[in-house]
Amino acid sequence: MYRIDFNKLRFLICDDNPHMRRILRTLLHSFGAREVYEAEDGATALEMYTHYVPDIVITDWSMPIFDGLELAQMIRQPESKGNPYAPIIMLTGHSEKRRVTVARDAGVTEFLAKPISAKGLYQRIMNVVANPRPFIKTKTYFGPDRRRNPNAAYIGPERRVGGEMEVMQQPSLLEKARAGI
Amino acid sequence: MAKSRDIEVTKFSTHHVIVQPNPLRKVLRRVPEDDLDDPVARAEKALAGLSGEFKNWMAIEADRLSAAHAAILMNGFSDATREELFRAAHDIKGDAATFGYPSAGAAAESLCRIIEHAPDLERVPSDLIAHHINAVQAIVRERTKLDTAAMAGELSRQLRGIADAFLTHANRDRPEHLEAILAPSIAPAE
Numbered sequence: 001m002y003r004i005d006f007n008k009l010r011f012l013i014c015d016d017n018p019h020m021r022r023i024l025r026t027l028l029h030s031f032g033a034r035e036v037y038e039a040e041d042g043a044t045a046l047e048m049y050t051h052y053v054p055d056i057v058i059t060d061w062s063m064p065i066f067d068g069l070e071l072a073q074m075i076r077q078p079e080s081k082g083n084p085y086a087p088i089i090m091l092t093g094h095s096e097k098r099r100v101t102v103a104r105d106a107g108v109t110e111f112l113a114k115p116i117s118a119k120g121l122y123q124r125i126m127n128v129v130a131n132p133r134p135f136i137k138t139k140t141y142f143g144p145d146r147r148r149n150p151n152a153a154y155i156g157p158e159r160r161v162g163g164e165m166e167v168m169q170q171p172s173l174l175e176k177a178r179a180g181i
Numbered sequence: 182m183a184k185s186r187d188i189e190v191t192k193f194s195t196h197h198v199i200v201q202p203n204p205l206r207k208v209l210r211r212v213p214e215d216d217l218d219d220p221v222a223r224a225e226k227a228l229a230g231l232s233g234e235f236k237n238w239m240a241i242e243a244d245r246l247s248a249a250h251a252a253i254l255m256n257g258f259s260d261a262t263r264e265e266l267f268r269a270a271h272d273i274k275g276d277a278a279t280f281g282y283p284s285a286g287a288a289a290e291s292l293c294r295i296i297e298h299a300p301d302l303e304r305v306p307s308d309l310i311a312h313h314i315n316a317v318q319a320i321v322r323e324r325t326k327l328d329t330a331a332m333a334g335e336l337s338r339q340l341r342g343i344a345d346a347f348l349t350h351a352n353r354d355r356p357e358h359l360e361a362i363l364a365p366s367i368a369p370a371e
Contacts, residue, residue, distance in 0.1 A: 001214050008208045017272050019238045023228065023279065030227035031220045055205060062271055064264075085201060093275030093293075097364050114275030115286070118224035130209060135199040145198075 004129055006032030012054035013038050014045035016063040024058060027118055042066030046074050050082050061092035069106050076107035078142045085135060087128035091116060107143025235280035242276060243321040245269045250314045258302045267296045273317060284333035285320040288313055291341040298348050298358045316340055
């Protein structure tokens with residue numbers, strides 16, 4: 001069994017809601033973290049990211065002016081001077097399929113839907129620490145491999161075959177609903 | 182961050198696969214299976230220690246929602262007033278269950294869906310929005326009464342049903358919104 005030495009990790013949390021920042025800080029400190037930096041908007045978080053070089057970023061999505069999605073996109077710049085590989089955990093009240101897909105495509109490593117739980121947060125942190133995914137760079141994407149399922153028999157859309165990508169059409173949820181599938 | 186010489190890049194025609202040594206590996210420590218330290222239990226205990234503040238925090242969030250609604254009643258919908266109403270409702274949707282008010286979170290989620298998916302907010306019945314605001318306030322203010330938990334849950338369910346019926350009808354010609362309204366949440370909560 002493995003445990004994380006949280007006192008060796010540096011966290012950056014970004015949430016415009018002071019109550020949620022307090023909860024996150026409390027959880028991380030009780031896990032054992034000592035270095036927890038806080039920002040209340042994406043722009044401040046980006047500055048702090050460059051300055052403090054955190055090991056893990058935990059960000060909300062909805063924030064004024066510069067949101068968590070934009071923060072993730074700014075961090076995931078392969079040519080930037082900062083670290084473009086840091087794990088990003090998006091903690092958000094958004095939990096619709098479309099939102100999860102958009103966050104994934106912005107380079108978010110893990111998605112944690114609110115309401116927050118100590119167990120859920122710990123599991124996401126353990127996942128990014130113990131099981132980092134390779135990064136993928138395409139013309140339009142730079143971030144953790146979005147395909148978590150290594151099953152060669154996978155037949156979903158946009159599967160890779162022999163390292164190449166194959167795009168398949170699949171009916172939308174709406175089409176399925178209308179067809180009575 | 183790994184040095185560039187440690188990073189392994191495999192190139193394909195459509196993409197590159199980049200593997201770097203795990204920079205966080207050093208923080209993993211093997212412990213015996215019977216290790217008594219439980220960081221999750223410790224964190225839950227710490228969260229319980231904060232719970233004395235939750236009622237006050239929830240009241241602040243509910244008042245923020247009411248203030249956002251009052252601004253709309255006074256000035257109408259604009260990008261700024263709409264955004265503040267959505268943000269206030271969205272925060273309650275995310276926080277309320279943690280604070281011990283899951284029904285307030287459900288009512289706030291229903292309001293978020295109206296704001297996000299109504300084709301024209303000016304044409305949403307004003308009572309529909311007002312009832313959501315009032316429900317959140319009532320659930321937060323009346324929580325200490327013993328018989329309110331079931332009532333709060335029923336209130337939220339009824340509001341969600343009415344809101345979904347309105348949204349389904351209003352979006353009958355907007356399939357992308359209809360799909361989003363009907364789709365279940367897929368994000369893992371744990």
